[in-house]
Amino acid sequence: MSKGTIYGVGLGPGDPDLLSVRADRLVRGAGHVAFFRKAGRPGQSRRIVEGMLRPDAVEIPMEYPVTTEIPLTDPRYNACLSDFYTGCTAKLRTLTEAGEDVVVLCEGDPFFYGSFMHLYTRLKDEVQVEAVPAITGMSGAWTATGQPMTWGDDVLTVLMGTLPEEDLIRHMGAADALVVMKIGRNIDKVRRALKAAGRYEAAWLIEFATMPNQSVCRLAEAEGKVTPYFSIIVVHGQGRRP
Structure with a gap:
């Protein structure tokens, strides 16, 4: 296992007041903060924590290569997203190997139809990774x-x-x-x-x-x-x- 830990932190349905105590503590103390977003958009999870991050926090936006541009039934859709998640995990793994903790911001609950699940399954056998549950949307x-x-x-x-x-x-x-x-x-x-x-x-x-x-x-x-x-x-x- 690597030295750092990756935390998939559930942020709840949207109101910052609905974060758990643990989620609030992890977000406010994070030195590295990763979050998913559509290209050209700030990202909903990042919006929820506006004003909560440390001034020196390193932000790591992970921009989806495709959202609705390709039908879900098109084989290219899964192939494109698979490559994307593989690239994201490589970046996060490198940080943990250097001893850094990373907080991944998750809308809703990280294990309920969330993108974090695709990182978790790729990382859980190689990296110290934890999911922090939350109120669902x-x-x-x-x-x-x-x-x-x-x-x-x-x-x-x-x-x-x-x-x-x-x-x-x-x-x-x-x-x-x-x-x-x-x-x-x-x-x-x-x-x-x-x-x-x-x-x-x-x-x-x-x-x-x-x-x-x-x-x-x-x-x-x-x-x-x-x-x-x-x-x-x-x-x-x-x-x-x-």
């Missing part, structure tokens, strides 16, 4: 609706909007409580699936949960609206209660 979203998400024996189903429409319909129809993530350009497909599954009227759309520009409304009231990347749809469970 979906938790921030359903809390923003002001309604409990699950009751009694409700089964919570989490779906990606990138799934084929027939798969969405099948899972939505079987779910008690439902979360749909990765909406963006998949919104029309998700709407159709919710309608086909009979869940559309009960669905809520939450944008930028816990952030200053948070927006919460019934999905049916947002017809024709273009949803940003940080959008989540929830359908609350209605299960057993006293």
